[in-house]
Amino acid sequence: MKLPIYMDYHATTPVDPRVLEAMLPYFTEKFGNAASRNHHFGWVAEEAVENARKQVADLVGANAKEIIFTSGATESNNLAIKGVAEMYREKGNHVITCVIEHKAVIDTCKKLEKQGARVTYLPVQKDGRISLDDLRAAITDKTILITIMTANNEIGVLQPVAEIGAIAKEKGILFHTDAVQAAGKVPFDVNQSKADLVSMSAHKMYGPKGVGALYVRRRNPRVLLSEQISGGGHERGMRSGTLNVTGIVGMGKAAAIAKAEMAAEGERLRRLRDRLNEKFHQNLDEIYVNGSMEHRLPHSLNISFAYVEGESLLMGISDVAVSSGSACTSASLEPSYVLKALGAGDDLAHSSIRFGLGRWTTEAEVDYVVEKLTSVVRRLREMSPLYEMVKEGVDLSKMQWVTH
Amino acid sequence: MAYSDKVVDHYENPRNVGSLAKDDANVGTGLVGAPECGDVMKLQVKINPDTGVIDDAKFKTFGCGSAIASSSLATEWLKGKTVDQALAIKNTDIVAELALPPVKIHCSVLAEDAIKAAIADYRKKQGLDKDTRPADMHAQPSA
Numbered sequence: 453m454k455l456p457i458y459m460d461y462h463a464t465t466p467v468d469p470r471v472l473e474a475m476l477p478y479f480t481e482k483f484g485n486a487a488s489r490n491h492h493f494g495w496v497a498e499e500a501v502e503n504a505r506k507q508v509a510d511l512v513g514a515n516a517k518e519i520i521f522t523s524g525a526t527e528s529n530n531l532a533i534k535g536v537a538e539m540y541r542e543k544g545n546h547v548i549t550c551v552i553e554h555k556a557v558i559d560t561c562k563k564l565e566k567q568g569a570r571v572t573y574l575p576v577q578k579d580g581r582i583s584l585d586d587l588r589a590a591i592t593d594k595t596i597l598i599t600i601m602t603a604n605n606e607i608g609v610l611q612p613v614a615e616i617g618a619i620a621k622e623k624g625i626l627f628h629t630d631a632v633q634a635a636g637k638v639p640f641d642v643n644q645s646k647a648d649l650v651s652m653s654a655h656k657m658y659g660p661k662g663v664g665a666l667y668v669r670r671r672n673p674r675v676l677l678s679e680q681i682s683g684g685g686h687e688r689g690m691r692s693g694t695l696n697v698t699g700i701v702g703m704g705k706a707a708a709i710a711k712a713e714m715a716a717e718g719e720r721l722r723r724l725r726d727r728l729n730e731k732f733h734q735n736l737d738e739i740y741v742n743g744s745m746e747h748r749l750p751h752s753l754n755i756s757f758a759y760v761e762g763e764s765l766l767m768g769i770s771d772v773a774v775s776s777g778s779a780c781t782s783a784s785l786e787p788s789y790v791l792k793a794l795g796a797g798d799d800l801a802h803s804s805i806r807f808g809l810g811r812w813t814t815e816a817e818v819d820y821v822v823e824k825l826t827s828v829v830r831r832l833r834e835m836s837p838l839y840e841m842v843k844e845g846v847d848l849s850k851m852q853w854v855t856h
Numbered sequence: 857m858a859y860s861d862k863v864v865d866h867y868e869n870p871r872n873v874g875s876l877a878k879d880d881a882n883v884g885t886g887l888v889g890a891p892e893c894g895d896v897m898k899l900q901v902k903i904n905p906d907t908g909v910i911d912d913a914k915f916k917t918f919g920c921g922s923a924i925a926s927s928s929l930a931t932e933w934l935k936g937k938t939v940d941q942a943l944a945i946k947n948t949d950i951v952a953e954l955a956l957p958p959v960k961i962h963c964s965v966l967a968e969d970a971i972k973a974a975i976a977d978y979r980k981k982q983g984l985d986k987d988t989r990p991a992d993m994h995a996q997p998s999a
Contacts, residue, residue: 761894763920767859767867778894778920787894798892835873835924837898837916838891853890854969 456771457817461751461810462605462633463775467702468658468811474705475660478698486695487686497697504704508665511707512631512650513641520666520687521700525632526556527680528651528666529599531691532628533560535677536597536649537569540626544594550574550582550611552790553601557630561599570594576793580609580743587619597626602634602645606777606790606806607743608752610634617646626675632656632664636710637749638718642667648675654699658811659706663699666691721809722750724818728807729753731822736829738842742791742804751809756791756800757825759839760832765805768828772821777804799838799848859921860955866925871932874914876900884978886970895919895963897927899970901934901942903978910934910942915970922960926950926967939975 458466467475478500486501488494506516522528537547549561551573561571572590574582582600591598598620603610613629620627628649634640635650636657642650650667654660668690669675683692732739738758754777757765762778777788778801787801807821833839838848859867875898876883882902889896896919902912913931917924929950934942950956950964 759918761919761923764867764924767864767921798894802891802894835870835916836918837887837896838918840875840898840916848891853892853896854888 453814453816453820456773457821458773459807459809459813459817459821460773460775461808461813462608462656462806463808464655464661465658465810466812467655467660468706468709470709471659471702471705475698475702478701482697484697486697487684497695500701501695501697504700504707507704507708507711508652509667511636511640511711512652512667513643514650514667515670517688518642518667518670520668520690521695521703522664522666522691523662523696524655524664525554525630525651525653526664527691528653528664529554529556529628529630530560531666531677531680532649532651532668533557533597533599534564534680535690536626536628536675537564537567538678539676540596544592544596545569546572546592546594546596548572548574548587548590548595548598548600550576550600551793552576552580552604552606553599554605554630554632557599557601574600578795579747580604580607580790580794581611581747582616584612584615584619587616591619591623591625595623595625597628599628599630602629602631602640602650603638603749603752604743604790605633606788607754607794608633608749608808609743610638610747610749612747613640613645613647620648621646626673633749633752636707636714637751639714642669648673654703654706657706657710660699660702663696663703665703717811718750721813724809724813724815725751725753725807727815728809728818728822729755731819732826735822735826740796740800742794742796742800751813753807753809754791755805755807756796756803757805757829758800758803759836759842760829761802762804764832765803765825765828768832769821769824772824774808774821775806777806778802862929862954863921863925863956866928866954867921870915870924870928872912872914872928872935873916875916876902876912876914881905881981882978884974884976884981886973886975886977888969888973889919889966891918895923895966897923897966897970899927899930899967899974901971901974901978903939903975905982908938908940910937910939919963919966920960922954922956923963923966925954926956926963927970929953930967930971934971939978942971942975945971 484493484497486497509516648669742754762776791801913934915927947964947968
């Protein structure tokens with residue numbers, strides 16, 4: 453087993469060697485501009501892009517013509533939300549999203565608010581999922597867009613996208629979903645989910661960084677977007693800029709591999725993830741899984757180790773790469789807004805660790821991480837005044853703390 | 857974030873972790889910070905009432921590596937000091953010794969608060985003076 457162990461696959465994934473192999477010729481001998489319509493070099497590049505477009509479309513049950521390539525999912529989210537808000541301005545100015553969306557969605561919505569739009573941020577329930585009743589209640593005759601993520605990047609919880617899509621369709625409202633964490637990991641179909649716009653990223657599915665895609669529905673309804681990057685009219689005029697041919701080829705190959713291997717790989721990761729979770733629960737008391745265990749990505753686990761602060765935990769496991777929702781890992785000193793939204797209390801947000809398993813995670817690595825983390829949690833609890841107080845029978849929630 | 861060698865050393869080999877008998881009249885306990893802020897420090901001193909010298913100091917901290925290091929360092933510095941010398945310890949001394957970055961300065965502030973709270977608790981127990989701490993300097997069970 454090689455150290456350090458990477459268990460942060462929600463943040464990014466390594467490029468699969470098969471993906472890299474597919475990309476390499478397009479850096480050198482097949483370097484053409486896909487928009488060069490009048491010579492061989494351009495045709496070769498265009499053919500590669502169209503092949504990749506088909507591969508990405510196949511992953512989500514779309515038509516190739518409905519895939520727009522972008523620089524990544526942040527751009528896809530911006531294009532979808534701002535593009536709809538501008539294009540459908542006459543129809544309405546109300547957008548519905550939720551409080552645990554990725555910042556690329558939340559901050560885009562905040563920008564729209566500054567420009568006069570109205571945005572509803574739906575709360576989530578304790579399991580991390582929105583309530584469909586809340587969604588129905590939030591809809592007005594001015595609502596033009598519902599944007600709810602397929603799977604959350606911090607807690608891995610899956611939203612009821614098919615139900616959300618059905619409600620949106622029934623009300624004649626466009627539905628965008630940020631599927632960055634879900635695409636290529638769990639079955640996702642644009643027609644089953646009735647999504648009109650879907651954001652995807654290559655580097656979350658073993659493709660390269662700097663390339664993403666946006667699915668834009670062409671029929672029932674035909675979705676129009678106001679372009680956010682103007683220029684040569686690439687990508688059906690929705691996203692100008694010379695295509696990143698190597699990146700796009702990589703994303704296509706990554707999508708094809710993800711589709712072919714999804715069933716077996718998802719099952720393998722689910723077993724490993726459950727092993728990780730069960731072993732932690734065997735070893736330690738007072739640990740809490742954040743978010744629904746039932747509606748969750750198979751490779752994802754987020755646990756709060758009560759009475760131990762997340763950054764100090766990470767410090768004790770320097771040969772394991774995971775993430776924490778603790779404030780101290782961010783410059784803002786605020787704990788994760790996602791975990792706070794679950795209502796578990798800021799103290800548990802400070803104690804949280806996100807585990808993201810992936811294509812190269814092994815059972816030996818899972819066992820190593822459990823052993824290592826268990827011993828650090830035990831050591832830190834020995835020096836935790838909170839753990840001591842709880843063991844003495846003090847109710848921490850009844851304490852008046854001295855805050856700064 | 858990269859930690860200084862001294863922070864890492866205190867984190868890996870914390871000095872004086874533990875608890876003193878909090879009901880002992882010669883023991884002062886300070887409990888500062890809050891779980892929802894991600895930092896809670898308990899710092900205790902055992903003071904010789906005849907000499908006014910701190911014989912022993914212990915801590916327990918819930919917090920990041922810098923918070924653990926700040927309180928560990930504080931206990932190390934407290935031992936052998938008189939109460940007045942202890943009260944002269946400033947958070948900036950801790951920042952300098954541990955080379956804390958700006959985002960971690962609050963850890964050193966908390967350690968200074970913990971020292972002051974522990975000594976105030978001792979003085980109150982001894983009837984040496986009134987509890988002059990501001991009312992919000994010490995965590996306590998609410999009524």
